[in-house]
Amino acid sequence: MSQPTGSDVLSQAAAKYPDQTAIRDPDRDISCSFADLDEGARCVAVGLREIGFEPGDHLTAILTDSVEFLELMFACAHAGLVFNPISSRMAPERLAYVLDHAESAGLVFDTQCQGTVAEVAAEDRPSTLIGVRTDGSLADHAYSSLGQSSAPEALESGHEYHVEIDESDPALLLYTSGTTGQPKGVLHTHRNVVEATYASLPYNRFRPTDVNLALGPMYHVGPLLCNILPGLSMGATTVVQQEFDSAVTLEWIESEGITAMWGVPTHYRALVDDESISGRDISHLRMLQYSGAAMPEAVARRCREHVPGCEFVNAYGTTEIVFGTVLFPEFHDDKLGSIGRAVPKAEVRVVDPETADPAETLPANEVGELLVKTPSCMREYWRNPEATADAIVDGWYRTGDLGRRDEDGFLYFVDRKDDMIVSGGENIYPAEVEDVLHDHADVTAGAVVGVPDEEWGAVVTAFVVPDDESLTADNLESHFLNSDAIESYKRPRRYEFRDTLPMTQSDKIDRQALLESVADE
Numbered sequence: 001m002s003q004p005t006g007s008d009v010l011s012q013a014a015a016k017y018p019d020q021t022a023i024r025d026p027d028r029d030i031s032c033s034f035a036d037l038d039e040g041a042r043c044v045a046v047g048l049r050e051i052g053f054e055p056g057d058h059l060t061a062i063l064t065d066s067v068e069f070l071e072l073m074f075a076c077a078h079a080g081l082v083f084n085p086i087s088s089r090m091a092p093e094r095l096a097y098v099l100d101h102a103e104s105a106g107l108v109f110d111t112q113c114q115g116t117v118a119e120v121a122a123e124d125r126p127s128t129l130i131g132v133r134t135d136g137s138l139a140d141h142a143y144s145s146l147g148q149s150s151a152p153e154a155l156e157s158g159h160e161y162h163v164e165i166d167e168s169d170p171a172l173l174l175y176t177s178g179t180t181g182q183p184k185g186v187l188h189t190h191r192n193v194v195e196a197t198y199a200s201l202p203y204n205r206f207r208p209t210d211v212n213l214a215l216g217p218m219y220h221v222g223p224l225l226c227n228i229l230p231g232l233s234m235g236a237t238t239v240v241q242q243e244f245d246s247a248v249t250l251e252w253i254e255s256e257g258i259t260a261m262w263g264v265p266t267h268y269r270a271l272v273d274d275e276s277i278s279g280r281d282i283s284h285l286r287m288l289q290y291s292g293a294a295m296p297e298a299v300a301r302r303c304r305e306h307v308p309g310c311e312f313v314n315a316y317g318t319t320e321i322v323f324g325t326v327l328f329p330e331f332h333d334d335k336l337g338s339i340g341r342a343v344p345k346a347e348v349r350v351v352d353p354e355t356a357d358p359a360e361t362l363p364a365n366e367v368g369e370l371l372v373k374t375p376s377c378m379r380e381y382w383r384n385p386e387a388t389a390d391a392i393v394d395g396w397y398r399t400g401d402l403g404r405r406d407e408d409g410f411l412y413f414v415d416r417k418d419d420m421i422v423s424g425g426e427n428i429y430p431a432e433v434e435d436v437l438h439d440h441a442d443v444t445a446g447a448v449v450g451v452p453d454e455e456w457g458a459v460v461t462a463f464v465v466p467d468d469e470s471l472t473a474d475n476l477e478s479h480f481l482n483s484d485a486i487e488s489y490k491r492p493r494r495y496e497f498r499d500t501l502p503m504t505q506s507d508k509i510d511r512q513a514l515l516e517s518v519a520d521e
Helices: 006-016 034-050 067-079 092-101 111-119 151-157 190-199 221-233 246-255 265-273 275-279 297-306 385-391 430-438 473-481 511-517
Strands: 021-025 030-033 058-062 082-086 104-110 128-132 170-175 185-189 211-214 237-239 260-263 287-291 311-316 325-327 347-351 368-373 396-405 411-416 421-423 426-428 443-453 457-466 494-497
Touching (some): 006 067, 006 190, 006 221, 021 034, 021 067, 034 067, 058 067, 058 092, 067 082, 092 104, 092 111, 104 111, 111 128, 170 190, 185 190, 190 221, 211 221, 211 246, 246 265, 260 265, 265 287, 265 297, 347 396, 385 396, 411 430, 421 443, 430 457, 430 473, 443 511
Parallel strands (some): 021 237, 058 104, 082 170, 104 128, 211 237, 211 260, 457 494
Antiparallel strands (some): 021 030, 170 185, 311 325, 347 368, 368 396
């Protein structure tokens, strides 16, 4: 018996829930049933083969979140192509690099991204360009025309381009943020995709009646493989929001009957801070999933004030492993801040960061590097065997994340190993300083970095977005000195006030940009 592949996730759902709505885009006022989405993906697969794509080719997509994004992903799976979705905000120079490094045979882009594609030199673009709802001035083919002339007959007769796909074949090529250098290409197989999708089900707890909204862009592994695909596999409806807007999100929660959401804590803070929330009926929300950071207690409390019955689920993962741990609702409040325990079929160990020996785990509450072994772990870094060998040792993926395990077996993310600050010979983790910083009522957002210093090695520096313009460094200094949650020597010695914090394309704070902003001061 052959193992399921990426396309089977949708095909099997379409067989069980053909007439239910798979995707809804309120902005465009369009909906697509499971049967229509599956047939559309098959038609596009035929069209891609007709215009010259061969199994194994890499197809890059620079698209905003849309019905077409998901349809194209499944079309690539049917046709045996490797789907390479990238950030719709990617700069032209970075796009040119990815197209070259990924050895892309084609590029799919939409109206919002056409300007970026146009800025890439013609010789740096793939030979085949496909436009989604574009004016046709740059594209060789219109996405809407793919397979339209021949696919219906081919599907009806069963004479589709037949591609034998093995679970070990590549399916997804995802690029990391590359904040300190060029991004790495993370290659996932069909088995990785399927394992991640089905391993997510116990914590997502989707029902066929659910209406699901992922607040992160689809090119991210979190919303795509840990939320959207699991939801589709269970017959849930996915609502598409191109750009996060708290007021619009609240409107849609009410009007679309959203019952489940995925986001990062920043999203949920923005929702409870939005003044329009008091006028919205969002009582049908039952599940709030998040990852990327710990949920501040104040944000969780305020969410429950508006939706008393909602449950929280926290998951931990990376682009390379998809995800490895989950904190279930039953433990969420008692273990707030934890990333939970390993998911089914995965193992997580805390080891010495210097040796990373999986055979020598550290005792409870001792901080070390998190190693993860899971069937959803990437096959390799594309065209980078050295980085692959460094990252995967005896089947264990070195996350580069520091964490600890408590006496009950619950894991906690401490910080990125590379972000640790050594000041005056002491190890200081930015996350523990940021936790105290965010406890101040007048701090909207904050980030902590170590600014190089000749005397101390590094100075703990806090970048703060104040909620109240009267907030001063002295106020924050008093806040830290009066806190029982952190030792005084770990407190910031310098404060920088900002209107906003720079973000990476993965919607994480760009610490390198913060460091560079004060490098010459």
